[in-house]
Amino acid sequence: MALDLLKDPNIISPSSVFYFLLFPSILLWFMYWRLSRRHLYELAAKLPGPKGLPIIGHLFDFVGPAACVYKTVVRKSAEFPYLAKLWIGPKLLVFIYDPRDVELLLSSQVYIDKASEYRFFKPWLGDGLLISTGQKWRSHRKLIAPTFHLNVLKSFINLFNENSKNVVRKLETEIGKTFDCHDYMSEATVEILLETVMGVSRKTQDKSGFEYALAVMKMCDILHLRHRSIFLRNEFIFTLSKYYKEQGRLLNIIHGLTKKVIKSKKQAFAKGARGSLAEHELNENGELVVNNANENKGQSHTDDELTTAVEGLPFEHSSGLLDDLNIEDNCVGEKKRLAFLDLMLESAQNGALITDTEIKEQVDTIMFEGHDTTAACSSFFLSLMGIHQHIQEKVVTELNEIFGNSDRPVTFQDTLEMKYLERCLMETLRLYPPVPVIARELQEDLKLISNNYIIPKGATVTVTTVKLHRNPLIYENPNVFDPDNFLPERQVNRHYYAFIPFSAGPRSCVGWKYAMLKLKILLSTILRNYRVYSDLKESDFKLQADIILKREEGFRIRLERRML
Numbered sequence: 001m002a003l004d005l006l007k008d009p010n011i012i013s014p015s016s017v018f019y020f021l022l023f024p025s026i027l028l029w030f031m032y033w034r035l036s037r038r039h040l041y042e043l044a045a046k047l048p049g050p051k052g053l054p055i056i057g058h059l060f061d062f063v064g065p066a067a068c069v070y071k072t073v074v075r076k077s078a079e080f081p082y083l084a085k086l087w088i089g090p091k092l093l094v095f096i097y098d099p100r101d102v103e104l105l106l107s108s109q110v111y112i113d114k115a116s117e118y119r120f121f122k123p124w125l126g127d128g129l130l131i132s133t134g135q136k137w138r139s140h141r142k143l144i145a146p147t148f149h150l151n152v153l154k155s156f157i158n159l160f161n162e163n164s165k166n167v168v169r170k171l172e173t174e175i176g177k178t179f180d181c182h183d184y185m186s187e188a189t190v191e192i193l194l195e196t197v198m199g200v201s202r203k204t205q206d207k208s209g210f211e212y213a214l215a216v217m218k219m220c221d222i223l224h225l226r227h228r229s230i231f232l233r234n235e236f237i238f239t240l241s242k243y244y245k246e247q248g249r250l251l252n253i254i255h256g257l258t259k260k261v262i263k264s265k266k267q268a269f270a271k272g273a274r275g276s277l278a279e280h281e282l283n284e285n286g287e288l289v290v291n292n293a294n295e296n297k298g299q300s301h302t303d304d305e306l307t308t309a310v311e312g313l314p315f316e317h318s319s320g321l322l323d324d325l326n327i328e329d330n331c332v333g334e335k336k337r338l339a340f341l342d343l344m345l346e347s348a349q350n351g352a353l354i355t356d357t358e359i360k361e362q363v364d365t366i367m368f369e370g371h372d373t374t375a376a377c378s379s380f381f382l383s384l385m386g387i388h389q390h391i392q393e394k395v396v397t398e399l400n401e402i403f404g405n406s407d408r409p410v411t412f413q414d415t416l417e418m419k420y421l422e423r424c425l426m427e428t429l430r431l432y433p434p435v436p437v438i439a440r441e442l443q444e445d446l447k448l449i450s451n452n453y454i455i456p457k458g459a460t461v462t463v464t465t466v467k468l469h470r471n472p473l474i475y476e477n478p479n480v481f482d483p484d485n486f487l488p489e490r491q492v493n494r495h496y497y498a499f500i501p502f503s504a505g506p507r508s509c510v511g512w513k514y515a516m517l518k519l520k521i522l523l524s525t526i527l528r529n530y531r532v533y534s535d536l537k538e539s540d541f542k543l544q545a546d547i548i549l550k551r552e553e554g555f556r557i558r559l560e561r562r563m564l
């Protein structure tokens with residue numbers, strides 16, 4: 001009888017059986033899924049956070065322009081002093097901003113996996129240092145970290161000076177006008193990276209670094225949009241969208257530059273050239289010659305700069321940052337003193353330490369990490385100098401004490417004496433950290449120190465540096481730009497992890513010493529030549545917590561020539 005019913009197409013068709021079974025299957029799957037996440041839900045229920053909507057949680061808070069999302073998240077987490085949880089659909093996000101908890105997370109060797117959102121970087125950065133994990137990350141970090149040793153950085157000082165003077169020359173066309181200084185900072189940063197870390201001459205580029213910088217900025221917009229859009233997070237839907245095509249176009253520009261950089265460096269390398277090609281060039285016969293244009297670029301290396309002694313920047317001591325980079329400092333062999341791309345090519349030549357594809361991924365990673373962050377920091381710094389004229393005057397007084405009336409280039413020793421400028425830089429990084437959030441996906445539960453909360457395995461933990469750095473329990477006037485926050489006596493009792501613009505622990509920024517040295521030379525050169533003004537106040541800033549912190553309205557300043 002039953003068989004007869006099944007055979008009768010008017011009563012039970014195969015499709016009706018399918019639909020009949022579909023509903024219980026989905027229900028069963030859903031029950032299994034909920035049960036498998038029971039641990040997550042139980043622990044999450046105990047965590048504090050603003051109330052969200054059923055099922056979708058706070059999804060709508062992440063929809064809209066980046067500046068609004070930033071404001072909403074800051075506002076909603078304001079009443080939670082230690083941490084705040086948010087649900088975005090089924091995804092549990094926990095924001096932490098107590099330095100003791102931050103230390104627990106960042107200093108650990110267990111919680112080193114980046115959040116799943118970093119996967120959107122894959123087509124761009126592949127398995128580069130920023131997103132890789134496990135053994136690959138460990139071995140590449142060990143290889144790359146020493147290329148940012150202070151002795152390597154000191155050999156870049158001439159190029160930092162030359163490029164800074166170049167920026168000052170370019171800025172001449174803007175004197176008296178209101179303009180966005182981020183464009184200039186971005187282009188300069190790309191060019192400096194190419195000449196120093198990558199060791200290729202600026203002249204090897206067909207177009208300016210500005211085109212690359214612009215493509216990076218637009219790529220970040222797409223990635224940030226994918227973070228916020230529930231639809232675009234899905235790979236299939238993304239490939240159907242207009243953004244996918246745009247991403248392809250931008251990656252062509254970005255990868256075009258990195259491929260060209262590697263190619264020209266490889267050609268020179270094969271002919272025995274080592275070090276920056278901005279200082280050494282190959283002539284038509286393929287012989288290595290000193291680039292005459294660079295012969296008088298600035299001061300030659302002084303004994304001080306070439307010293308093999310391990311010296312830190314004052315910032316290192318004052319911030320109390322501890323990471324594997326300091327440990328590396330103690331065991332630097334001859335080979336480890338090569339600059340980044342030289343070492344990558346040498347390692348590829350000498351064995352299986354790194355493949356060609358991996359070199360490309362690391363070049364893309366360093367170009368991105370090294371450029372957008374420093375461009376944002378220098379743009380915030382100049383804006384703040386324009387707003388706080390009396391602080392700018394103090395910086396310039398210090399610079400006058402160091403340089404007098406001379407327009408000589410900056411030496412390494414000078415950078416050590418720029419103590420007030422350094423405090424201004426650190427205060428800029430405190431209030432406007434270029435990397436506003438650092439996110440990890442937990443593979444193990446994390447028991448916090450503050451209030452004994454446990455964040456469950458499977459959650460995404462977000463260290464919100466913008467909030468951590470403005471904690472009123474740590475900084476007296478947390479929202480006021482006050483470089484004296486970094487006076488030694490004010491720092492002495494402050495928790496190490498209360499100021500982490502470069503992150504900290506095993507996954508901290510490999511380029512922070514490079515960044516600080518370069519920023520000091522670039523910004524001091526600009527301030528020695530120009531007085532900066534801003535028509536906007538800090539309260540006018542529309543912060544955009546993108547992948548890199550920016551101002552929605554741009555970094556608009558005005559310049560006037562300073563008489564030496």
Ligand code: HEM
Binds near residue numbers: 141434438508509
């Ligand atoms: C003001 C400038 C800079 C800031 C504020 C900054 C900040 C950071 C932060 C917060 C991280 C950790 C990111 C995370 O865990 O998600 C990081 C990682 C990294 N940074 Fe920087 N950075 C700066 C400049 C540079 C420069 C100049 C370079 C290289 C030339 C660089 C290379 C890297 C790399 C390769 C990583 C990944 C390290 C790893 O995961 O092992 N950064 N940076």
